[in-house]
Amino acid sequence: SRREQKGISDLRAIPWVFAWTQSRLILPGWYGVGSGLERACAEFGLSSVREHASSWRFLSTLLGDVEVVLAKADLDIAARYAKLAGEVGEALFPTIREEFLRTQEMILTIRDETDLLIGEPVLRRAIRLRNPYVDPMSFAQLDLLERWRASEREDDELLQALFLTIRGIARGLQGSA
Secondary structure, three states, X not given: OOOOOOOHHHOOHHHHHHHHHHOOOOHHHOOOHHHHHHHHHHHHOHHHHHHHHHHOHHHHHHHHHHHHHHHHOOHHHHHHHHHHOXXXXXXXXXXXXXXXXXXXXXXXXXXXOOOOOOOOHHHHHHHHXXXXXXXXXXXXXXXXXXXXXXXXXXXXXXXHHHHHHHHHHHHHOOOOO
16 A cells, blocks of 8 residues: 655655666665765865775775665666656756766775776676666666657556566666566
8 A cells, every 4th residue: 555645755765766776876875975975085084084994894884885886877877867857857967977976986085996896896797797688678768768758658568668677677787676
């Protein structure tokens, strides 16, 4: 039994995260982390943040989790979804992109790495190998969404095809389906 949703305060966490995962942005997993780390480095110094990142298990795990989410995200595909949102998406996406890049830069700087998941070669390879299968589903979903909206949401065949892409992307990205 789903309750009626009237505003952003009514959003539930699982559908919210699921939607951001479908768009290949996975925003709830990293947004704001880069700004927070940048501020921590400015206030306490990079060496202090690096020391805490290596000695404090919580921070180390948090940075690792954010790194995985960043590696799974795809800004180019996410930009296409933002265009589907019209003026709002196109207005917000540059800010989102900027924070994504800031977060990635801060994670790499603090971990003293040149690329994401250097210390996790198996996971890095798994993401690299699955993207050629997930990417076409994202492109198909974008096309289907555009066509379904153009049909004024009346085309059941397009809707069923959309559901298939939702399940495929979720499974491909190892999210819930």
